[in-house]
Amino acid sequence: MNLARLTLALMGALLFGGAQAHAESLQVQPALVDVVAPGAASTITLRNDGQTPSNVQIRVFRWSQADGQESLLPTQDVVASPPGATLQPGADYVVRIVRVAKRPIASEEAYRLLVDELPDASRAKTGTVRLLVRHSIPVFFSSPERTPPAVDWTVSKQDGRLIVSAHNKGSTRLRVSALSLRDAGGHKISFGGGLVGYALGQSTMRWTAPAGGRKFAAKGSISIAGQGGQGNDGAIEATAPVVAAP
Template sequence: MSTVSKIAITLAAMSLWLGFSATTAEAGSLNVSPTKLEVFSPQQAAALTLRNMGERPITGQVRVFAWRQEDGEDILEPTEAVVVSPPMIDVHPGADYTIRVVRAASTPVAGEEAYRLVIDEVPDAVARRNGVIAVAIRYVIPLFFDSPEAEQARLAWSLSHVKGKTFLMARNDGDRRAQLRDVSFGGKPIARGLAGYVLGHSESSWELRGKTSADHSVKAVTENGPISGAAD
């Protein structure tokens, strides 16, 4: 298995996925705000605030990965195009800590660039020595850099049959991503709440359980409101 694949699988299994409409996320004692970063050219930087709501200091590591989609799957790859400062943090109880995110690439943004910030809360070594179970929390924050000319998402739906399974495919022919929630097919829900993203010029998919009906209508909710269509 490639390093990139391992990264993608690990993040998918361990991530704390942040809500569609929320502006702040909290798990354990670490509070993260905002839960999504979007930067419009000519700006090249953004900030993320971490707050320790607990009674112990929190140590964390912050990394950034380039984000793309291939065959309907999310792929995260190490990148030097965007940097975070500082990459290691210590947040005292009741204190705020600001993380600065800067696009270091010298070339102009073309369309939309997608990244994910990965914040790992390091388990408390003292608690481990005292026999307390310490659970590492991982936050994954979507990060987008947009050019003024970036086209809005344009979704097209289709059905795909692979190894006896049927998938609903969403293809995005626009530059900007589409964030989807509450996706239904044929009047039946297939993804409640946050269903994921379809990045620009990419595809995402959802497996359809049971027999596929003749009704191929698709409904979902995006950042810009409800949408509807039909799968080919």
């Protein structure tokens, strides 16, 4: 499963013209699960802030990055208990996340917990499009001996777009947000103030800048700035060479 397909196809609602769209209020806390060995379990809390019961499905996938792309694969190493639930309005529901694999953790294992709201045909109404919700929660199981992120950055140009590559030689993920690029001529591109993504340990991840980069230098180096760290802390300040497109 490619992460680019994780977002539900809500644009289909536009096909209904004047139909009204309603989304349920499914909340998930926390937004990230991080368990350090010898710990092997944690919990999340689901809450239905809507007015009617909501059925949800809860699944865990192994999360990896290769050649700048992310993928999710089925796993039996980590399970969610229970794998599904009916959430009553205004009620909290606790789900356990358990690593059942017996092998020791070498550094850091990355997973994604998907919490999907399921459709209920009995509540469908004519002229109304009900938007289903999906939450994708990062889950990490780590060794106390894990090494911190150590990222080499590069930038390339392809069809007028800038592509930023982060090669993480450390064993711990780097969370990247508020990313921006500036070349020697003062041209700047921002990825916005929010989360850009993660560079997982011992992996390479690539992101394409949201705006055109035709004015950016095709050679030399580019300054990279942003916020990073395992959580939301730490500044990213790096200089990246401009390389051939991947």
